[in-house]
Amino acid sequence: MPELPDLEATRSFLNKQLPGVRIDQAQVLIPFVIRVPKEDFVATMEGNAFGDTSRQGKYLLIRLESGHVLAINSMLAGRLQYCPPSEKRRAKTCMVLSLSSGHDLRYVDLRLMGKIYLVREGGLAEIPQFAEMGPDALSPELTEQVFAERLRRHNGQIKNILTNQRFIAGIGNAYSDEILFVAKINPFRKRSTLSDDEVRRLYRSMHDVFAWAGPLIEEATKDELPLEEVRYFMRVHRRGGEPCQVCGNRITDITAGSRVMSFCRHCQT
Numbered sequence: 001m002p003e004l005p006d007l008e009a010t011r012s013f014l015n016k017q018l019p020g021v022r023i024d025q026a027q028v029l030i031p032f033v034i035r036v037p038k039e040d041f042v043a044t045m046e047g048n049a050f051g052d053t054s055r056q057g058k059y060l061l062i063r064l065e066s067g068h069v070l071a072i073n074s075m076l077a078g079r080l081q082y083c084p085p086s087e088k089r090r091a092k093t094c095m096v097l098s099l100s101s102g103h104d105l106r107y108v109d110l111r112l113m114g115k116i117y118l119v120r121e122g123g124l125a126e127i128p129q130f131a132e133m134g135p136d137a138l139s140p141e142l143t144e145q146v147f148a149e150r151l152r153r154h155n156g157q158i159k160n161i162l163t164n165q166r167f168i169a170g171i172g173n174a175y176s177d178e179i180l181f182v183a184k185i186n187p188f189r190k191r192s193t194l195s196d197d198e199v200r201r202l203y204r205s206m207h208d209v210f211a212w213a214g215p216l217i218e219e220a221t222k223d224e225l226p227l228e229e230v231r232y233f234m235r236v237h238r239r240g241g242e243p244c245q246v247c248g249n250r251i252t253d254i255t256a257g258s259r260v261m262s263f264c265r266h267c268q269t
């Protein structure tokens with residue numbers, strides 16, 4: 001699942017490629033994913049031009065000259081693809097935009113769980129669950145104090161709270177593992193048991209992990225959008241059985257449904 005650093009890299013890639021580029025043709029191949037009627041989508045997109053792309057939580061927000069915003073929530077497996085039109089279409093290509101730059105912008109989603117909305121600027125609150133989203137994890141307004149105050153309103157295991165988009169937006173399964181590892185906090189700890197010092201560590205670890213991962217993903221996303229998340233550098237997520245980089249004990253993977261969570265039983269208490 002793309003998370004904050006993945007989407008930040010996509011955002012900067014799109015901001016290099018898209019502004020000013022015109023959409024010559026819009027094709028909807030799997031209408032289910034596009035949350036507006038196909039005819040309306042095509043009519044709004046064709047002849048329109050791109051502005052800037054921003055991000056809020058796990059949404060990419062691509063602005064259009066007409067004042068509309070294309071809001072993309074990739075969920076588990078959605079990917080944008082920017083490629084020459086001659087490139088063979090991948091399975092589950094849901095949308096193809098043929099651009100004046102000579103490229104296609106495509107949306108591919110093997111799980112078909114992602115959602116693409118087209119709303120007017122100012123209409124983002126119409127998107128289901130968008131308005132309930134907490135502040136973005138990298139928002140300057142999310143100070144250490146605001147983070148601690150918001151955290152107090154949530155109960156349960158800290159891993160679940162970190163990935164709850166109503167608490168803060170942008171963190172998913174993989175980065176919550178990495179953040180908890182750096183903060184040396186066991187993912188199963190109840191929020192109510194965390195000390196003030198641990199809450200501070202959690203906040204700082206979140207920033208440290210993003211500051212570290214961001215440039216590595218940007219580097220891998222320089223020339224094209226990757227087919228899957230760039231995760232080679234992760235220290236604990238899906239590293240089960242490998243030695244912990246800090247203490248040398250084996251990292252534990254726990255599978256719950258389709259999700260694998262990872263942590264070091266020795267370092268994370």
Ligand SMILES: [Zn+2]
Pocket residue numbers: 244245246247248249264265266267268
């Ligand atoms: Zn360890």
